[in-house]
Amino acid sequence: xxxxxxxxxxxxxxxxxxxxxxxxxxxxxxxxxxxxxxxxxxxxxxxxxxxxxxxxxxxxxxxxxxxxxxxxxxxxxxxxxxxxxxxxxxxxxxxxxxxxxxxxxxxxxxxx
Amino acid sequence: xxxxxxxxxxxxxxxxxxxxxxxxxxxxxxxxxxxxxxxxxxxxxxxxxxxxxxxxxxxxxxxxxxxxxxxxxxxxxxxxxxxxxxxxxxxxxxxxxxxxxxxxxxxxxxxxxx
Numbered sequence: 001x002x003x004x005x006x007x008x009x010x011x012x013x014x015x016x017x018x019x020x021x022x023x024x025x026x027x028x029x030x031x032x033x034x035x036x037x038x039x040x041x042x043x044x045x046x047x048x049x050x051x052x053x054x055x056x057x058x059x060x061x062x063x064x065x066x067x068x069x070x071x072x073x074x075x076x077x078x079x080x081x082x083x084x085x086x087x088x089x090x091x092x093x094x095x096x097x098x099x100x101x102x103x104x105x106x107x108x109x110x111x112x
Numbered sequence: 113x114x115x116x117x118x119x120x121x122x123x124x125x126x127x128x129x130x131x132x133x134x135x136x137x138x139x140x141x142x143x144x145x146x147x148x149x150x151x152x153x154x155x156x157x158x159x160x161x162x163x164x165x166x167x168x169x170x171x172x173x174x175x176x177x178x179x180x181x182x183x184x185x186x187x188x189x190x191x192x193x194x195x196x197x198x199x200x201x202x203x204x205x206x207x208x209x210x211x212x213x214x215x216x217x218x219x220x221x222x223x224x225x226x
C-alpha cells in the first residue's frame with residue numbers, strides 16, 4: 001500500500017493477556033518507529049529501528065514491552081501481561097531518510 | 113531534555129476566522145520543527161516543517177516561522193474552514209545524537225463552526 005499500515009486497528013485485551021501489534025512500513029523505508037499516545041496527550045517515542053537493528057529502545061516503559069523487525073521490513077510490538085495503564089494508541093511510523101516521518105493510523109489498545 | 117509546549121485547547125472558531133496556535137520549545141542545538149495534524153479517525157499527517165532559524169513552513173494555507181530568538185513556531189492560518197477541524201501537534205526533532213526522535217506537544221483541538 002501507499003502508506004504505513006497497522007493491524008489490528010482496535011484491540012480489547014483482558015488484563016494479563018499478551019498482545020501483538022503489527023506494522024507494515026512504506027516499502028523501502030529504512031527507519032521504523034513506534035510511539036505511544038495516551039488519551040489527550042501527544043505521542044511519546046518508544047523505539048527506533050534502522051533496517052533490522054533496534055538502535056534505540058529507551059522509550060519502552062517496561063520489560064513487558066518488546067519490539068522486533070527481523071527482516072528489516074514488518075515490525076511487531078509485543079506487550080506481555082497487559083495492564084490497564086497500557087491502554088493507548090500505538091503509532092507506527094517510517095522514514096526513508098532525513099526528517100520526514102510518515103505515521104500509520106494507529107492501533108487502539110484497551111485493557112479491561 | 114527536549115520539550116514542546118503548545119497552547120491548550122480546545123479552540124473554537126467560526127469559518128473564515130484567523131487562527132493562531134502557539135508553540136514554544138526547549139532544546140539544545142538547532143532542532144527541526146514540525147506541525148502535525150490528526151483529523152478525526154485518521155493518523156498523524158505532516159502539515160509543515162522548518163529546519164533552520166527564520167525558515168517558514170507552509171502548506172494548505174497554514175504557515176509557521178521558526179523563531180530561534182523566541183524559541184517559537186506558532187501555527188497560523190488567515191481563514192479557517194470547517195474541514196480544518198482536527199487536533200494539531202507541534203513537534204521537534206533534535207539535531208544531536210537522537211536526530212530521529214520526535215518530541216511532541218500535547219496537541220490542540222480545533223473546532224471550526226460554519
